Amino acid sequence: MPPTSPSRCRSDGVHLVLPIVERSSKEPSAHEPWYCIIFSHRLTSSPVESIQSTFSPLSGLINGIFFTVIQINTDVRSAAALLDQFYEKRRILIVSTPDISNQYYKLQNIMVQRAGCGLDLRQVTVIELLGLPPREVGRIKENRLSSEVIEELRQAMRISQAYFTMVLVDKQGMDRERYIDPVTSDELFSYIDTYMLSTEERERMENNRDHCD
Known part of the structure; x- marks a missing residue:
């Protein structure tokens, strides 16, 4: 339609x-x-x-x-139902912070915003888990996640509420890398390009490498 x-x-x-x-x-x-x-x-x-x-x-x-x-579809009742939609289709970068005023989060958020084109080229969707219950917010762009999905995501990916964390998840739903400090887009892209891309994706990256310049 x-x-x-x-x-x-x-x-x-x-x-x-x-x-x-x-x-x-x-x-x-x-x-x-x-x-x-x-x-x-x-x-x-x-x-x-x-x-x-x-x-x-x-x-x-x-x-x-x-x-x-x-x-x-973010209107789901479980983390499994959300993650199933990404299986073998998209990678996920989960960004978690106990407070949006956290300096690590503020710095990382700037870098993520600037890296949007490169993330899309690498088929990476960003999920944010912001704040603490009962005012915690989970979102994919402006689309909100339920509190149940947020809690299950934290449990499934072993993400603490206490400090800034980023988790990079592959297309099979496995967590591949964790960060407790901000990382540059170059560092993130280097890891993805080296360890997470298929042969076809590498070829596409080569064809489009100058697109985000």
Whole structure:
């Protein structure tokens, strides 16, 4: 089903997120499904114009660029249900802090924001766990997670509430690296590129290496 309006597309030139809603005029809520379109090559025309002309709810070609579509639904009742949506499709970077005023978190957040294009090229989704109960917030971008999912994520990934932590999770749901200090995007990307990419992904990275410059 096509999105209700191409103007809702958000793009950095590689990664588009489109809210998919039923045929109605209502705005999508934070808990409605989102389709993530991952492009294999650099876009040569406007992503919004491409979506207007061609859209598939599964996979296909846009102006000769192959893409696949996955559905991320944050309105789930368990961490397992959330993580299952990423299995063999996306990597996850979980960023946890007891307080958003934490200096480590503030520094890391700046680096994550600047690294958005590189994270998308490497198919990494950022999940944030911010604060302490009962005011703890879990989110993927602006989409909130329930308190039950937050607690289960912490237990499954062994993430403490007491201090700043980042956990890098691979496409099989295994935690591959942990950080208790901020890391630069170069350090993070170097680890992913060296230990976590398939041969096909390495080739795509080489073809698009200058895209985020």
